[in-house]
Amino acid sequence: MLNIGGLLKRKSLADLSIDRPVFAWMLMTFMIVFGAISFMRLGVSQMPDIDFPVLDVSITYEGAAPAVIEADLVEPIESRVISVEGLKEIRSTIRQGGANIRLDFEINRNIDSALQEVQAAISQMRLPVGIDPPVIRKQNPEEDPILTLGLQSKQSPRDTIRFADLVLVDQFQVLPGVGEVNVQGFSTRNLRINVDNNKIKKNLLTVLDIATAVQQGHSELGAGYIEDKEKSTNVRAMGEGVEPEEIGNMWIRSRGGEVIREPVLRIKDVAEVEDGLTDVRRFARINGVSGLALGIKKQRGSNEVKVAEEVYKKVDELNKTLPEGYKLQVNADYSRATGQIVETTTHKLMMAAAVTAIICFLFLGTWSSVINVLLSIPTSILGTFIVLYFAGFTLNLFTLLALALAISIVVDDAIMMLENIIRHFKMGKTRK
Incomplete structure (x- = not known):
């Protein structure tokens, strides 16, 4: 024994x-x-799975000049976060329509705790009307894409974006080890309302009246519930418009703040609603053909090489079943190294x-x-x-x-x- x-x-x-x-x-x-x-x-x-003691604050302010962004956003944010414990250096880069603020912390600073403190400090600010909240990110090599796919398309930009977002993203998202799929090189969809100046003048309306009509009609509200002896049913008012026809059929109910009695007007009576994209400021071309890029990120701690192999198999599989006019290929493979x-x-x-x-x-x-x-x-x-x-x-x-x-x-x-x-x-x- x-x-x-x-x-x-x-x-x-x-x-x-x-x-x-x-x-x-x-x-x-x-x-x-x-x-x-x-x-x-x-x-x-x-690279190793490690969070660097660095935070990046991204600001988007479409159309604003660098001087305006500096005065209205960058300087107030810097004054708010400068008191965060362990902050060593602040570096700001300002450009037309946006800015980036890099916050360097001491090496022994808990970056998750620092992230929460920075978020709390920025959330107390009063941002300009219409601006999205700043995006705060940690730096970790594990969060970089391991593959970049290119989708060539002979279809319209709107159809290409819709196909990539509704079909391709889900196909790769379910693969083992895949953490996130980002679609890049496109403009988001929006509905444009082109107001006819002659028609709004004839009806004594302003652009603000049209905007008010959209705000009032383009909404979805809870309306309580209906109960009987056997069940309870939730009720909601479904008013969100996602198609041009739905926006065009919305009522214009006020003129200069006063309720309109006669005549009864709809948005389509004084404006034209079209389905389009936001202003194109970037685009992607693959082998001279317009298309999109898909960035594949792996889950933290997963096998980068095996994830890439699964993505390659899925690309070959999808190319056999893609609709006419589409072609998918691997543009960059960072897992090869x-x-x-x-x-x-x-x-x-x-x-x-x-x-x-x-x-x-x-x-x-x-x-x-x-x-x-x-x-x-x-x-x-x-x-x-x-x-x-x-x-x-x-x-x-x-x-x-x-x-x-x-x-x-x-x-x-x-x-x-x-x-x-x-x-x-x-x-x-x-x-x-």
């Missing part, structure tokens, strides 16, 4: 392995088996094992010494994967670089230890 207390009193692992060879073999088998399992479950990415690093490290490990076997046989002259050294390599390396897995690390540029450097150290130490053992045996010493 194995005396655990006696084992724990041993001074070193070497003494324990010599005295209990079965225990040593069990320990080595454990490290190899569970190390291989951990390796298969490890996430693979180009990660795959090459893994292949290089694996190749280096195999080469190190082969060279080690040859050198050991030439200098030590026995196959038993070769086997002992070769067993030390997978035991040490696979045992490292157990620690990486339970510590929450991924196989990335830094961990693989460290692993590649460690291989030579493991091989060198194994040869030196074995050579020293053989020397002591030649001196007449025994295992005990």
Whole structure:
């Protein structure tokens, strides 16, 4: 029966392995088996999953000049966030229609807590009318796209956007390991109301009256509920207009703040409603053909290479069933570098094992010494994967670089230890 207390009193692992060879073999088998399992479950990415102590604040103010953005938004935001604990530096970049504010914190600052404090500080500001709230993001390489897909289209921009948003995004979103799919290089859909000046003058209306009619009619409100003895039914007023005809049929109920009695007017009587896109400020072309770009982001901690393989399979599958005029292709694959690093490290490990076997046989002259050294390599390396897995690390540029450097150290130490053992045996010493 194995005396655990006696084992724990041993001074070193070497003494324990010599005295209990079965225990040593069990320990080595454990490290190899569970190390291989951990390796298969490890996430693979180009960069480590780490949140940098940096926050980016993005501001969009369409049509505003840089001087206006600086005075109305950037300076007030800077004055609000400057008191956040651990803030080291503020850098602002202002352009026509928007700005970016970079907040650098101390390296030991909890970035999640800092994010909440910055959000609280900015939420207390009074923003100009019509501007979207600033977007605050953390910097993490894991949130960058691993693939960029290009959708070539001979259809209208509106149909292309609708197809990508309603069909393609869902197709890739359900793939294992995919975290988010962003559609890029397009303008969002909107409904334009082109007012006829002659008609609104004839009816003594203004553009503000038209805007008021849209605000009142383009809404969906809760209207309570209806109850009887058996059930309760929710009631709502469905007034949101999503098509040009629905907007055109909305009533104009006031003129200069006063209720209109006669004549009864609709928006289509004084204006034309058309379905279109927002002002085109960016567009995408793929091989000279208009199209869209789809950025594929992986889930944090997932295997970047396997996710990319699944996306490639889905692209080939979709190209066989896409409607006429559409073609999908991979424009950029950022996971290839990660795959090459893994292949290089694996190749280096195999080469190190082969060279080690040859050198050991030439200098030590026995196959038993070769086997002992070769067993030390997978035991040490696979045992490292157990620690990486339970510590929450991924196989990335830094961990693989460290692993590649460690291989030579493991091989060198194994040869030196074995050579020293053989020397002591030649001196007449025994295992005990």
